[in-house]
Amino acid sequence: MPFQSFVGTELMELTAERAVARLRETSQTLNHVGTQHAAALFLVAESAAGAALAAALRERVLETVFVLRDSRIDYHRKARGEIRAVATVPDGKVTAGFTEFADGERFEAVVTSTLYDVEEQQVAEATFSYHCRIRTTH
Known part of the structure; x- marks a missing residue:
């Protein structure tokens, strides 16, 4: 997604089980107290989530349209340095x-x-609900 690259998120891993994205720390991603901005953390979490969902839908991903319907993010600690987001689609x-x-x-x-800092400390956790539709082929 172009907006994700604007902020600097990068997809690092994509398997059938999970997606991993990262957000490097730059002066553009920091907030007024010198930690990773909440919006940047949300973006890397959603970036990984969207990729994980695409992997879960792999059999029909090109014919499935999905859009974010609802989200929740809980910030647990200050996020410093490079952040890694690990996204999975829970069973069922x-x-x-x-x-x-x-x-x-x-x-x-x-x-x-789930978002981790370079010390593998959990800094945030997010849940994303997507509305999906099989695209009409006519």
Whole structure:
């Protein structure tokens, strides 16, 4: 996504089980107290979550449209330095059988992202709910 690259998030790993994104610390990502800005942390969490969902939908990802419907992020400690977001789709949080859905069918998917600093301390945790639709092919 162009906006993600503007802020500097990078996708580092993508497997069927998870996605890992990172946010480097730059003067543009810091807040007024010298830690990673809350909005930048949200962005790297959502970046990893979107990639993890795409991996979970891999059988039909090119014909599935998904948009963020709801989100929650909890900040646990000050975030300093490079931040790593690890996102997974919890078991059962992508509708079973979506690969057989008809054109236009809709479903919800939930993804979690956990953010870590360079010392592997958890700095935040986020949950994202996506509204998904199988794209009509006509």
